[in-house]
């Protein structure tokens with residue numbers, strides 16, 4: 577979420593600001609923008625447009641090209657209809673017929689997508705799959721994060737089954753998730769179907785708890801609870817239209833309470849935390865931040 581895009585109170589005109597200057601001090605503590613907890617990072621149920629932003633293809637140029645596509649299980653393949661559409665490893669370029677399909681020899685059928693695991697302390701991949709038949713021990717279903725295989729199967733799986741894979745070792749960076757179907761040069765079978773691929777993450781940043789905000793004679797102070805590994809920012813702007821937040825103080829989290837001070841306090845001030853491991857974002861904010869914000873209005 578772009579924190580700059582959230583709804584804010586109506587922008588005061590400079591005139592209004594000046595007229596109420598020094599009067600009632602109103603502190604608005606916006607609650608967490610993103611409830612701390614599980615966030616869905618990726619979901620693919622094959623019921624919509626496919627491949628969409630998945631990259632698909634056959635990385636083995638030998639033989640006929642065959643790779644992932646979505647198929648309507650009411651009129652394709654042997655798996656029971658669990659949901660209408662599913663992904664099939666050779667949905668593009670399969671051999672046989674729609675009701676009796678087989679994958680091709682010489683396949684490395686890939687579907688791959690970037691997943692953003694920055695800003696999470698843990699992450700999980702789940703997917704449903706079925707492998708009605710496969711050349712056991714030779715042809716293989718793989719799941720990979722970048723170059724690391726996190727799952728491999730070379731035996732049939734005769735009913736729809738949900739698989740869970742812990743992606744926590746990969747949090748803190750951007751990765752490529754791929755489903756890869758490998759076949760050698762001979763003997764084919766029906767192969768691998770996928771459905772309901774979900775990647776979830778749990779945020780690593782808890783909203784800073786802001787206490788004792790005070791504004792007096794151009795001096796704005798606020799105390800906030802901090803976590804190590806994050807940087808805390810106090811920002812200010814003179815106007816909400818347009819908004820132009822300027823950082824007036826930064827401090828590394830200590831695990832304890834910090835006080836941030838803007839000694840040339842602007843009309844609006846706010847404090848929040850960022851994850852330095854998240855790197856720069858085009859607009860300066862990371863959408864997964866559950867950051868608390870204090871807004872100070874005079």
Ligand SMILES: [Ca+2]
Pocket residue numbers: 621622623659660661662771772
């Ligand atoms: Ca589906």
Ligand SMILES: [Ca+2]
Pocket residue numbers: 634635636637638639640641642681682683684
């Ligand atoms: Ca091929």
Ligand SMILES: [Ca+2]
Pocket residue numbers: 681711714715759760761762763764
């Ligand atoms: Ca084979």
